Amino acid sequence: MFQPKKIFTAATFAVFASAGVSLSAQSDITVAMQLEPPHLDPTSAAAGAIDSVLYSNVFEGLTRFASDGSIIAGLAESWDISSDGTVYTFKLRSGVKFHDGTSMDANDVKFSLDRARAEDSTNAQKALFSGITDVAVVNDTTVKVSLDKPNGSFLFNMAWGDAVIVAPESIEGIKNKPVGTGAFTFQNWVQGDRIELSRNPDYWGNQPALEKATFKFISDPTAAFAAVMAQDVDVFTGFPAPENLPQFEADPRFQVLEGSTEGETILSTNNKMPPLDNVKVRKAIAHAIDRQAIIDGAMFGYGTPIGTHFAPHNPDYVDLTGNSNYDPELSKKLLAEAGLSEGFKTTLKLPPPSYARRGGEIIASQLRAVGIETEISNLEWAQWLEQVFRGKDYGLTIVSHTEPMDIGIYARPDYYFQYDNPEFQSLMTELTGTTDPAERSSMLKKAQRIISDDYVNGYLFELAFTTVANAKVRGLWKNAPTQATDLTGVSWAD
């Protein structure tokens, strides 16, 4: 007997079954981000976009950041630290191969570290390597690094993208054809559009679930929104338009991950420019700022208030926001005490990111309320670096310091906010030489208090890290302890 219904059901089942098979087998992913890497050598540029594509995927270091920001073993499977803290002996994993087939051994480690600390090195974070006095190859899988003095953050330093292990055989072409040891190999770069990676079958660790990954670069926030909505991309990390996030949250096709970054967003203050050289004036500015209004107005609620230059998710963080609570009356009083009851005028120079441009307008109006007039100028990054950062020709500026654990910049009197406090400087020297975790913790807490009490800068908020992704993508990093899009643990749900 003819049974159309049954046949129909069977056919439908077949269609669904085949669709199901192809869905569960999805093993490629398209990840979008705003900025394109200028080139592909993480060891010779500051551009976070390079690490966003390559960190942990293509390149690996001796140690590495885990998704929670802790330091775990990388190419070094273990290490011994001499009792005086100056000699690190790394035991490397054996059988690790670079993507070009050459083996990764102690000589490559020596080459990488020596290259980074060399006189003509163009490593943007050369300071990470400054304490190294010698790198010695003991045997193929053992390397001994000597330091001039104990350095409590040495393993942390070696986890940075700027400290990844590269090979002398492939260093020549690294800027366009990166060769690392990671779980993904570099395939292709269509400049201005995308970078393609594919699974490395010879990877020393666990095989990733993804076979292919494509990174796309979409700088315009409106285009970013359209690309995600049209599902042209599966993931957008560091989504640039926070105002659109509620729309994605309400849409079952997507998931929104809100995590933390290492980006302290601060109202940087020129501590040498009168009247900002007066701590009372800086304190007045700090109390004139309503952080929550800036987070709500400029970042649409995404961001965590901070009262010092430290990441709130760090266990050593001290909440000092009360030290500079919103109190415009106190600000006016402090200004009067500083002999500026009539207020004063200064410059507010803003780099391109929206936290600065939008936040700047809000801060300007908050400062105006207590009598401080600001002359706003919008700068491109290159101009900002020249005028503000190098030229120190500014009163106030807003910038997010995205390097992890960078409180040490306050010990550099020639740094652009020109804060010169010998007590803080000796504390930092002491910290570098300390390896005991408890002692380090109390020193870091003390350091946070000093800069908060000196009102060096206006401390605004910790930048949030927002990722919009297809609801079926699993294993993405929620937080950004360093700039990275680690795909080794990413997979598709069935």
Add this chain to the structure above:
Amino acid sequence: MLRYILKRAISLIISLCLASIIIFAVVEIAPGDPASFMLGINAQEDTVAALRAELGLDQDKLSRYFTWVSGMIQGDFGTSYTYRSPVAEMIRERIWVSLPLALYALLISTLIAFPAGIYAATQRGKSGDLAVMGATQFGIAIPNFWFAMILVVIFALKLRWFSAGGFLGWENGIFQSIKSLTLPAIALALPQASILSRVMRSALIETLSEDYIRTARAKGFGKRAVIWRHALRNALIPVLTIIGLQFSFLMAGAIIIEQVFFLPGLGRLVFQAITQRDLIVVESVVMLLVFAVITVNFIVDVTYAITDPRLRRRV
């Protein structure tokens, strides 16, 4: 004739030299240093100096200018400071997006403008003319990036006929590539089509009032035949001039549209290079565009002179 061409050629070379000096000076004067941009805010001074030396930025400006110009004459546009790949190669890759996009937009613009302009001219003063004129006014007034976004919302987000942007490359299928250039081309073409329709209309109206048209009509030709056989050809000269101008505008002016649709074209390359202070890329691409415009003008001038002897005497 030969003397005329020679004269024009000399002025072409002088223009190119002047352009190269101006471009170099303007780009070099702009504040910002590519090396410090690359290395960011944690870099040490000695590292910046090392990178400057590596990029050749520590040489004096005059010798850098001559290296750049002499390189270009030999077809070597230098090496990008940030990408570290040859600029000529980068331009060659990008031009495969920008050139087809410009041609595509030009084609759409012409296909709209010709019928619209001719129709408006024949309907002069009547409601059809007013409708076309109103529509073109609208087309000129709408900013093309806004129009581009509207196209994305309708055709990519709602109807899902197109993707929201991007360009996979010609090697991944010609149909697919043309499809991904379609929305950007329409967005670029709209204002151009509006301008061109207006030029077409006024040129045709002007030609239609010429004596020879009246003569043709008096000889008994129908209105349609007069337009097709006599008026249109003569009206085409100003229209072609505008098309030529539009083409160079479309090549250089697609920056915003390339941003909206994230296309890897020349405009986006220049935009990125400016923010990164990749001076050599900016200089070379702008110089190339100047070269293209000046050369096209030169060819047009010479062609005019060949067809119209009066122009030859005037120079």
